[in-house]
Amino acid sequence: MSEGTYPYAHGGVSVWCDQLVQGMSEHRWEAVALTVDGTEQVQWKLPANLERVVSIPLWSEGRRQRHAPRPGPMFRAALDGLLTALVAPPDPDPQRATVQRSRFLLALRGLWEYAAEGGDLARALSANAALGALQDRWGEAAEAYGAEHPALAGRPPRLTLADAAQAADLIGHMLRPLAVPPVRADVVHCAMNGLPTLVAMAAKWAHDTPMLISEHGVYLRERYLEQAAGRLPHAVAVLLLGFHRGLAGAAYHFADALAPHSEYNGRWQRRLGADPDRMWTMYNGISPERFPSAKTEPDEPTIVYVGRIDPLKDLHTLIRAFAIVRRRVPGARLRIYGAAIDTQYRDSCLALVDTLGLKDCAKLEGSAPDAVAAYHSGSVVALTSISEGFPYSVIEAMACGRTMVCTNVGGVAEAVGDAGFVVPARDHQAVAEACITLLRDPELRRRLAVQSRQRVLDRFTLAQSLEAYRGLYDRLVQPALTGRTFAGALR
Template structure:
C-alpha cells in the first residue's frame, strides 16, 4: 500500500511531537510504503531524521523560498509543459476562466459560509484551471489583484475598517503561497494522510480530485484553535487578523468535510472538530504510543544526585508557555533554594521568544536554577536526570513528552490542555490549570519534598503506559486503519 504523508513545518526536516509521531509511523508500520510531502517555509537540504526503508520518496514544497514551484523543474519534457502553460495564460483567459472562480472563493470566505459543497466545487475548479494554465502568471496578474482588492475593500467597508495597500498586498501574497500546491502534480497513491486540518489539505485534494484517493487526518493539537491563539496574540492589523481567521476556519471546515477518516489523539479535540463540521461517525480516537522498552527507569546521573531536579522537553516557543515554567521555578525556589530546572529543546524556533525567556530568568535571579539546555540527541536519557518532569503548555495534542516521562517512571506536573488529563490519571502525576505558576509550583514542591509519593506515582505512571500507550498498540492501530480506509475506498 502507498501512503502520502503530508506535513507542514515538521517531519522530516524539523523536530517536535508531530515529527516524533511521523517518524515512528514511517519506521514501524510494516504494510505501507510512504512518500513524504513536506511543506516548509524554505528549502531544507537534509532531513534531521534517518529515514527508514519504508520511506520511498520525499517531496519538498518550500512555499516561501522560490518565486514559483516550477523553479525546481529541470530542463526536460516537463519544462516545455511549463512554458506552454505560461504562453496559454493570457489576461483574457484569466479574466474569463479564473476570476469568476476566485471571486466565488472570496465571497464564500468573507461570508463565513458553511456551504462546503460550494467551497469544494470552487477548490476543484481552481485545481482544474491550474492543470492547463500557469500558476504564477495567474495569481500575480492584474485581474486577480483587482478582484481581490474589490472584495477586500467591500468587506472592510462593511466592517467599518479601512484596509491599507500593505494589508491588501500581504493578504494576496499569503494566498499566493498557501495555494501553490494546487499547481503541483502528484503521483497516485492509495491513501493520503495529513497531519493537521490546515493547508496540507490542498495536495490531498489534488489526489482526491484526480484519483478519488481517500483522505485521513490525524489531529494532534487542534489546528484552528492554535491558529486563533496565534493570530489574536499577533501584531497584525485588524484586516489581516480577520482575513487569516476566516482563511483558517475555511480550510479547517473543508478538511473535515473531505476527510474519509478523522483520527484524534485525544477526546478534547473532538469538541472542536464537531464545532467545525466534522461528521462524528468519521471521528476515532487513536492515542499516541511510546517505546516502553527504550524509555525505561534509569539511575539519576551522579552529578545531579542530591539536587532536586525538574526536567522538561519542549521547543522554546509560545505554545509551550516556558515563561510560566520559569515563574513556577521562582515559586519553587522559595521552598527549595537549590532546585534546578533543565529544559531541553530547540532554542532557535522563535528566537525572540527565547530572548524573552532568558530575560525573565535574569529578572527573577534564576541564573543558578533555570537552564535552557538546547537540543538533546538522546531523549530517552533526559528524564533520568530529573526527579520529576514538567509541561506548561497552553495547547497540546497527546504529548509524547508526558508519555515518555511516565514510561521512565518519572511523574509529571502538567497543565490541563488537550489530552494531558487523559494520559495523567489520578495517582500518576498532577494536572494544573494553565498559566498558573503558583499552582504548578506548589505541585512541584509537593513531589520534590515527598519521596514516597514521588516513587509511588512514578511506578503507577510507567504501568499506565505499559497498559495503554505502548508503541506496539499505536502501530497496530494505524496498520489496521490504513487497511480499512483503503478497503472502504475500493468499495465506493
C-alpha cells in the same frame, strides 16, 4: 503529508511519521513535505520502504509561467468563492455552516483545475482585478454585517490596496500545493489539518484517493494563537484567518476519515463541522523498553522540562512558577532541555531567569542528546504549554517513572490521568503549588511514578498505536493492503 517536519526536521510529528513508516514495513510509502524554500536537508535516516520524498517549497521565489492561460469564467467563479469566504464570519447555524464549507471546497477545486490547466495561481490572485474584487468583498462584508462582524466591527470599511496585496501574496504562496502534480497512492494521510490537506484534496479530485487527517494539535486554534501576537496588520490577519478557517472546515467536510490524537482534539473537530461517524481517536505510542524507569532521583529537588523552546510551550509560566518553588523548597533547581525554535523567545526566557534572580539555579541546557537521561535528571517533569496535541514528551517521561505537572491543554489530561498533576494553563501559581507538593512528598512521587509507567504500558505503546492505524487503513482501502503505497502529507 506534513508541513516543515519529517524528514527535514525533528520533533513530535516527525517521530510519529517515522514510527508509521518503519512500523509498517509491509507497505510502501511516499513523504510529501511542505517546506520553506526547498533547500532543507533530510535529517532522518530514511527507511527502505520510504520510496520517495517530495518537497513542495511554499516560500521560494517560484517560477512565473510565461504562457499561462488567462483566467476564464471558471477561475473567476472560484476566486469569488474564495474571496467571499475570506471576509464572511462563520455561520452559527449548522446547516448554513455546512453550505459555507461546501462552497469553500468548490472554490478550492476551481483553483486547482485552473492550476492543472497550466494557470499561474499566484499571478492570478495578485492581479489588479483580483485585488479590486477582494477590496469590494471587504466593503460588502462591512456593510452587510456591521457591528455583528467580530473582525470588522469598528474598522475602516475600505480595505487598503497594500493590505489586499499582502494577503493575496501570502495566500498565493500557501496554495502552491494545488499547482503540483497530484500524488498517486492508495491513501493520503495528512499529519494535520491546514495546508497539507491541499495535497490530499488534489489526489482525491484527480484519482479518487481516500483522504485521512490526523491532528496532533488543533491546527486552526494554533493559527488563532499565532495571529494574536499581532505581527501582521489587522486586515491581513483577518483575511488569513478566514482562509485557514475555510480550509480547515472544508478538509473536515471532505476527508474520508479523521484520526485526532486525543478526545480533546476530536471535540474541536466536531465543533468545526467534522462528522463524528468518520472519527477515530488515535493516541500516540512509544516503545516502553526505550524509556526505562529511573532507579534513583537527583540529589537536589529538580524540575525538568524537555521539548522545544517555543512560545507555545509557555516557558515563562514555568520560570515564574519555579521562582515560587525556589523560595519554598530549599536547593530546588530547574533544568530546561530543548532546541531554540524561536531564538528571540529563548532570549526572553534567559532574560526572565536573570530578572527573577534565578541564574544560579535555573538553566537552559540546550538540546538533550539523551532524552532518557534528561527525564531521569529530574525529580518532577513539567510541561506548561498553552497548546498541545498528545505530546510524546509526557508519555516518555511517564514511562521513565517520572511524575508530571502539566497544563490542561490538548490531550495532556488524557495522557496523565490520575498519575500526575494537571493545572490550568498560564497559571504559574498553580504550577508552583503542584511542583511544591511533589517535591516535598517523596512517597507521593514514588507512588505516582509507578502509576505513570503502568498507565503507559496499558494504553500508550507503539504496538497499540500501529495496530490501530492498520485497522483504519484497512477500512479505507480494500482488499488487503500488503504492498500498497501510502502518501504522508506533512507540514
